[in-house]
Amino acid sequence: MAKFPKGLSTIKGFLSSEEGESLYKISKLASNLGSILEIGSYCGKSTIYLALGCRKNGKVVFTIDHHRGSEEHQIGEFFHDPDLVSTQTGEVDSFLEFRKNIFDMGVENNIVPIVARSSIVASAWQTPLAMIFIDGGHSLETALDDYRNWSQFLMKDGFLAIHDVFEAPEAGGQAPRAIYDLAIASGLFSLFLEVASLRILKRL
Numbered sequence: 662m663a664k665f666p667k668g669l670s671t672i673k674g675f676l677s678s679e680e681g682e683s684l685y686k687i688s689k690l691a692s693n694l695g696s697i698l699e700i701g702s703y704c705g706k707s708t709i710y711l712a713l714g715c716r717k718n719g720k721v722v723f724t725i726d727h728h729r730g731s732e733e734h735q736i737g738e739f740f741h742d743p744d745l746v747s748t749q750t751g752e753v754d755s756f757l758e759f760r761k762n763i764f765d766m767g768v769e770n771n772i773v774p775i776v777a778r779s780s781i782v783a784s785a786w787q788t789p790l791a792m793i794f795i796d797g798g799h800s801l802e803t804a805l806d807d808y809r810n811w812s813q814f815l816m817k818d819g820f821l822a823i824h825d826v827f828e829a830p831e832a833g834g835q836a837p838r839a840i841y842d843l844a845i846a847s848g849l850f851s852l853f854l855e856v857a858s859l860r861i862l863k864r865l
């Protein structure tokens with residue numbers, strides 16, 4: 662079993678240790694094949710697991726987040742965290758916490774943060790990807806945009822990971838599930854790994 666840095670499991674975020682370990686394993690595998698990209702860094706928890714996998718091969722993970730939080734992180738919403746409100750702007754801003762965490766975990770040199778809206782980055786992107794982890798906005802519109810904009814860059818035999826795929830609507834929002842279903846229905850992917858709400862698909 663891999664050894665992870667002390668404190669990683671307590672970083673703010675929405676990923677279980679088992680899900681994190683799976684991201685680590687697949688990123689270790691995929692970073693040998695090509696570039697790795699994450700959508701939705703938040704405070705860096707998943708990014709750090711991906712970066713630790715990349716580090717094994719001397720590679721980097723590109724991670725996209727505007728750091729202004731998703732709908733559910735805004736003031737008054739269910740997943741709002743008052744610690745992430747900027748004293749300068751009075752608005753949610755997870756970037757400082759993200760930078761602190763990637764430094765503390767010793768993976769700053771294995772991460773390329775892109776602070777922007779994912780659709781804007783996709784419109785300028787050209788590099789084929791060996792792994793894409795989608796964990797950005799969870800509205801249907803944003804999740805569909807991320808799936809459509811980014812899956813075209815996935816190489817054959819590459820991995821598409823999607824977080825928060827819940828079978829039952831009572832367990833959580835259904836947008837990640839909708840893009841998971843779309844990917845399977847396309848016939849272009851097969852299910853490779855399933856851990857809690859994380860699904861990892863392989864591009865056929």
Ligand SMILES: C[S@@+](CC[C@H](N)C(=O)[O-])C[C@H]1O[C@@H](n2cnc3c(N)ncnc32)[C@H](O)[C@@H]1O
Pocket residue numbers: 673674675676700701702703704705706707708725726727728729730731755777778779780796797798799803
């Ligand atoms: C569920 S959190 C990511 C959690 C993270 N993967 C973890 O392990 O803790 C979703 C993140 O996506 C970002 N986000 C939402 N919509 C976005 C968009 N259209 N472009 C870029 N980032 C976005 C939010 O700012 C938020 O930090």
